[in-house]
Amino acid sequence: MTTPPTPQPLQRYSRSQRRAHWWTFGLMVLTYASIESHGFLERGSFARLTVVQLHYWLGIAVLLITLPRIARRLREGAPPIEPAPGAAARLASGAMHLALFIFLVVQPLLGIATRLVSGRGIGVPFTDWAIPSITADRALSKAIEGVHGQIGTVFYAVIGLHIAAALWHWLRGRDNVMQRML
Ligand code: HEM
Ligand code: HEM
Numbered sequence: 001m002t003t004p005p006t007p008q009p010l011q012r013y014s015r016s017q018r019r020a021h022w023w024t025f026g027l028m029v030l031t032y033a034s035i036e037s038h039g040f041l042e043r044g045s046f047a048r049l050t051v052v053q054l055h056y057w058l059g060i061a062v063l064l065i066t067l068p069r070i071a072r073r074l075r076e077g078a079p080p081i082e083p084a085p086g087a088a089a090r091l092a093s094g095a096m097h098l099a100l101f102i103f104l105v106v107q108p109l110l111g112i113a114t115r116l117v118s119g120r121g122i123g124v125p126f127t128d129w130a131i132p133s134i135t136a137d138r139a140l141s142k143a144i145e146g147v148h149g150q151i152g153t154v155f156y157a158v159i160g161l162h163i164a165a166a167l168w169h170w171l172r173g174r175d176n177v178m179q180r181m182l
Contacts, residue, residue, distance in 0.1 A: 011079035053125040063108035
């Protein structure tokens with residue numbers, strides 16, 4: 001009598017990778033929401049200053065989660081997708097994930113750079129403290145801020161595409177792409 005094959009356990013991203021992914025998602029929502037909402041608040045008001053400062057620290061939290069995440073990802077690799085996708089799909093998703101990882105590092109660094117050359121530092125919400133600037137070059141600060149804002153806008157679309165692709169895989173139900181991240 002032949003024994004039935006033992007079902008293989010579902011291979012998912014490691015617990016720490018999944019946790020880092022979903023924390024990043026939550027922080028990204030708040031990072032964008034804080035900076036998009038500041039325009040509705042009165043210029044110079046405490047509320048406006050607070051949401052902008054929250055934006056800084058939410059973005060810094062994204063960076064602090066992403067750096068060890070990338071190190072672990074390079075060590076651990078990714079769990080296999082079943083059934084295995086074709087070469088074109090692998091290339092597209094690889095490029096997308098690489099772009100997202102680069103964004104998660106470069107975007108906060110640009111944000112930090114704008115503040116470190118602004119002369120006003122990185123203020124801590126609800127306190128009078130700030131990480132001091134290293135110089136006060138307003139033109140440079142504004143230039144970096146412009147790039148930071150444009151990258152932020154472009155990544156609305158990139159992140160939207162990423163989410164749409166993940167949901168498409170999930171709703172179609174023909175592979176385990178999404179299950180590996182849950
Ligand atoms: C993943 C992290 C981040 C994302 C997605 C992000 C996104 C954005 C976006 C979309 C804007 C433009 C808003 C607009 O034009 O109305 C912006 C503005 C800005 N961000 Fe970030 N940001 C991040 C991290 C940071 C960090 C870590 C800092 C500083 C420590 C920072 C400092 C700034 C500043 C100073 C502005 C200009 C605010 C103003 O117009 O008064 N950002 N950010
Ligand atoms: C509803 C929101 C989201 C869903 C449903 C989602 C879903 C997924 C899924 C299923 C994967 C695994 C893809 C694969 O291995 O082929 C993944 C990977 C990834 N996601 Fe998301 N995601 C969301 C939001 C975000 C956000 C906001 C970011 C960052 C801006 C992000 C960054 C990444 C990165 C960098 C990877 C690659 C992970 C790795 O290779 O270690 N995701 N996402």
